[in-house]
Amino acid sequence: AQTVTQSQPEMSVQEAETVTLSCTYDTSESNYYLFWYKQPPSRQMILVIRQEAYKQQNATENRFSVNFQKAAKSFSLKISDSQLGDTAMYFCALNQRSNKLIFGTGTLLAVQP
Amino acid sequence: SQTIHQWPATLVQPVGSPLSLECTVEGTSNPNLYWYRQAAGRGLQLLFYSVGIGQISSEVPQNLSASRPQDRQFILSSKKLLLSDSGFYLCAWAGQGFSPLHFGNGTRLTVT
Structure with a gap:
């Protein structure tokens, strides 16, 4: 079965610091995509970053980067220079051949001033 | 550009x-369409x-149903x-292949 696990329900970080959110997944497919979505208090789901399983290079989008460990089925999100606007729920998601995204339960990140 | 409206x-x-x-x-044709609940x-x-039109897959048995009467319209319903x-x-849409999902702004439903 395909599963996505986020073991950190809540995290806190000081403004300007770096924080890493964890995600592990399980799939039997060889090709797939992984995503991180952000859901701020407005509840709008915003795509943060994506990673294709065949690409060894970790994806980077400005202050956001991932550490993709395919053998370990791990996909963590690193946020550098945290800003107050980064306060949100973060969801890890797996997209396989069926194009159905499976989401983790989320990590609530609070950036403290 | 593509936009999604939900109400x-x-x-x-x-x-x-x-x-x-x-x-x-x-702004797109033949999208994959999704309903999620949080x-x-x-x-x-x-x-x-x-x-596609008229093609609906249900993931969880429940009191709800969905329909797609037009290519870019997706409706979530319940009788009771x-x-x-x-x-x-x-609601969300995606292109073909391993496309990311793009979400609407959501509907907060309270049943009293």
């Missing part, structure tokens, strides 16, 4: 009443997805709402 934003309905939530997509501000549960149907409903 209403908020809905309060009594138990036993019908439900109709609508979602439309602009309960208690936590994870997203996939309810239905559609790869239950208290347990309360939640935040999100």
Whole structure:
């Protein structure tokens, strides 16, 4: 079965610091995509970053980067220079051949001033 | 550019009443369409997805149904709402292949 696990329900970080959110997944497919979505208090789901399983290079989008460990089925999100606007729920998601995204339960990140 | 519209934003309905939530997509053709539910501000549960007109796949047996009468229209319905149907409903679309999902702004449904 395909599963996505986020073991950190809540995290806190000081403004300007770096924080890493964890995600592990399980799939039997060889090709797939992984995503991180952000859901701020407005509840709008915003795509943060994506990673294709065949690409060894970790994806980077400005202050956001991932550490993709395919053998370990791990996909963590690193946020550098945290800003107050980064306060949100973060969801890890797996997209396989069926194009159905499976989401983790989320990590609530609070950036403290 | 592609946009997705979802309405209403908020809905309060009594138990036993019908439900109709609508979602439309602009700027693309033959999208994959999805309905997700988010309960208690936590994870997203996939309810239905559609790869084409009239093609609906249900992920979870429940009191809800979905329809896709037009290529870019996706409707979530219920004949009789239950208290347990309360939640935040999100519509999304995606292109073919391993495309990311693009979400609407959601509907907060409260069944009283």
